Each structure stands twice: as structure tokens, then as C-alpha cells.
Amino acid sequence: MKLVLYNDENRVLDIQEDIQQVVTGEDEISWQHGAIKGIKTNFIVLPDEVEVGETVTEIIINQDVKNNFKKRDLEKENADLLARLENTETAIIALLDLV
Template identity: 40%
Template sequence: MYKLIQYNDSNKILQVVDIEGVVTVQGDYVEWSQGSIDGLKGSFIIIESEDEFKAGDTVGDSTIAKDLKGTMKPADLKQENAELKAKISELEAKNLSTDESLISLYEMMMGV
């Protein structure tokens, strides 16, 4: 389970949101399987933790260092599309090669 922890300049926790599932972060917008938050102001972290955090507590530097936001970027769809097209081309070429081999084998067997 992930926790989104928003905190102020003195590291005082303003809010905690429990998050499950796949999480993506784009600037001040956070999206996950069951919801999203847009327009987050100030500092926030997303950590993987079962520990209890509540508003008013202080978040320590060691907890802030565990922030996972940088690993939760949305997928680059243009890059994924290019990779998929390359894979399709590769598979089509293999399929054509297999077809040609089968035809050659058939011709050999039939004495053509």
C-alpha cells in the first residue's frame, strides 16, 4: 500500500491518503486505480508503507528520502507505440521466413 503524504515547510503533515494499485504522478496531479488528486500545492511524497501517519505529525527526512514520485511517471505512449510497431515488424518478418521455409520443404518433398 502506498501513502501520499502532503506536508508543509516545517515537515508537519497536512494530509495522508492511502493509495492502492498503480500510481502515476505528473507534476501536481496524482492518479491511481481508485481515484486521483489534482492541484496538490506544496510538498508531498508517495511512499510504500504500512506505518500510520496522521495530520499534525512530523514527517522525518528519512521518510522523505523514500519518496517514489520519480518512479511513477505516466507511460510514454509514443515510445511504447514505436516499440510495439518494431516488434510487429519483427514478427511479420519471422512469419514470412517461416512461410518460405515451409514452401521450400513442401516443394522438396513433392519433387517440384
């Protein structure tokens, strides 16, 4: 994968190539051997085979895969799972009362 930072005029500011184990947030990205936090510009994550020059086009931007690497909200997931568990337990108790 590669990270491309670019400005509002689509001019490339920086490229980090060969990044592995990517995790993205709203204004941050981390990978196996690095991270950037507090990003104040546009950024995209692209497959290695995508060629990037001095500017990024809409075609290149549309190949962005950063949403595939979003940081998981474990607290929310845990709350959702606990709610499902409680609902399941309630359903089991209701079924046992019918027997």
C-alpha cells in the first residue's frame, strides 16, 4: 500500500510507499513501522500498483482504500455485543417459561 498526502488543489505533498498493516482514523494513519497523527490535509491509501505523479486525479482518488482499514471502536462493539447477549438471555428465559 502507499499513503498519499495532497492539498485542496490535488497537488501531492508527500508519498509513503510500501506501508503494511494499515489502520486509519479521521485525521491519523498508522502502519507497521510508522504513523502520522493530526493530519490537516487530504490523504488517501492506494494499492502499490497505482501510479501517482505530482497531482492526484479523480480517477486516483476513487481508488482510495483507506475505509477498508478504519480503526475499530472496540468500546462500541463491546456495548453492542453486551446488548445482544442480554436480549438473547431474555429470549431464552421467555422460552423456558413457555416449557
